Amino acid sequence: MSTFSEIYRTLPVEALVQQSLDTSGRTLDPVLRRGRALTLTDFAALLSPAAGEHLETLCQHSQALTRKHFGKTIRLFAPLYLSNECVNICKYCGFSRNNPIPRITLPVDKVVAEAELLAKQGFRSILLVAGEHPKFVSNGYVEDIIERLLPIMPSVLLEIAPLETEPYRPFVRAGCEGLVVYQETYHQPTYEELHTAGPKRKFFWRMDAPERAYAAGFRRLGIGALYGLYNWRHDAIALAAHALHLTRRCWKAQISISLPRMRPAAGGFQQKEFMQDRELVQTLCALRLLLPHAQFVLSTREPAHLRDGLVTLGVTTMSAGASTEPGGYSSFDETSWTPTREQSGEQFHISDERPPKVIADMIARQGYEPVWKDFDLALVK
């Protein structure tokens, strides 16, 4: 079977975007009646302006499908930033190497201390995030961290720069559950314009990272596009194609999809493309109708009122009380869970700053159970 980058080269994304924009009631009605998108064409119809007029119906379908498969539960996790050192120049990212921010790579003990603070807040699932730098790989740094964290954090996921299959294997052996790689944008010319220097320039290499990670044994694969870089319909359609491909080719992996939108960051990137709130909701619901079993992740990039509204509409996983600065949690007041200093080394500034307990209570108030632990170390080691 071909890799996604091979398939992508012949994927008619632009034509599907046009089809989406031109969608009429006649194309849309059967999809809405069925409450399922069976093809990318159906999916494009659900992203259409015409479908936007039926957002309530989309939400009803999405909620029902999500409840059926995941029940009334929301899994909680926190990101933990290991390092903001990075060799890439990416115009929109706070960690871009040309941004004058304080740089740090946390020593292993410091990472453990950060994780302990998160564990006290309730987290049993963590996403380790790092910029792209040769110093993190091939020297046992990440493996050490995973092994030290597992006793307090049974679920550890990684969001690091793409690697070959072999260098991923030690992370899996150490007990890491999953890997997250966002394509950022699936529009190659825009991708090349935004990533001006560094290994991240390799568009297709990045695209196949989830498949290499699967070959190495990761059981959870996270993908996503960063909305605000290019036309949202284009990126959502390509993302959906990617997810469908991974579902077939990586059949043992749980596919999770994030829908991050741009946030202010160091470097002051000026957005030209925007995804409105209603469009975000429409995309989330359309993805659910195409991928009933995928996990959908909602981060603290989104404002509180929107996150509250999305809890019951198709999301399965949420972060809470996040810091995007390496070592950021150590500066949080443990009781109020608010930063006691400016997070000058952060990747971007979050929007929903409420502490984890407040998020958990908010989820419970909506009749959903906040699930802190949904994985056990014994499954992997």
Add this chain to the structure above:
Amino acid sequence: MNSTAATDPLVIAGRTFTSRLFVGTGKFSGPEIMRDALAASGTELVTVALKRASLSGKKDPFANILEFLDTERYLVLPNTAGAMNAEEAVRIARLAAAAGLPQWVKLEIHPDPNYLLPDPIETHKATEILVKEGFTVLPYINADPVLAQRLQDVGAATVMPLGSPIGSNRGLDTRHQIEIIIEQARVPVVVDAGIGLPSHAAAAMEIGADAVLVNTAIAIAPDPAEMGRVFDWAVRAGRRAYELGRPPVSRAASATSPLTAFLD
């Protein structure tokens, strides 16, 4: 309807159950709601995904699902959901036993996270290992009669064929295969997964299943406790009907007042 209508008790590995409704603990909107639904369902066996519990032996307020299960009232049946192969399932079963849970295990090995269909090869392998170690093993399987036989050969305490995929609420799609499993069974047959309505549960019991396991249909119901209660009724009704015997099936009508009665 008299909800206490007696049906004959079910015995699995020497333990007697008066309720033939087993209930899963996933997907509930909160632990208190789960606890109330379990109580209302009259179940005596509940299954828990170990991945959601604290197995370290230490209490964890953020992974405390076991604290909501009254072990006087229920047999807590640990399940291995999340395991993708025999090795992982065996490891998690051993850990649960070491943490003080009963040495019973519901084997759930599903490498495919979408339909959660059980892996027959890995399930057989894990059953063999765990039975030898003294576990009472209840394997979740596809409705495959030969696999069911092979699992009984290696000492499974029950077989648990699926009616349809987990959470699908589609009922007994595999009915005819389950009938063969029941016909050939040497151990209790528990229909597990896909039971979305009380009528599905009743149908499974009417064809001679020894018990059913229900989770999603109760957990995501608007009123889980009430749904638990009506499943209890359905299971009892279905079982009682099975015990009474099914009337013969015929394509032609058979009048309840025969036209020739005057000749008798």
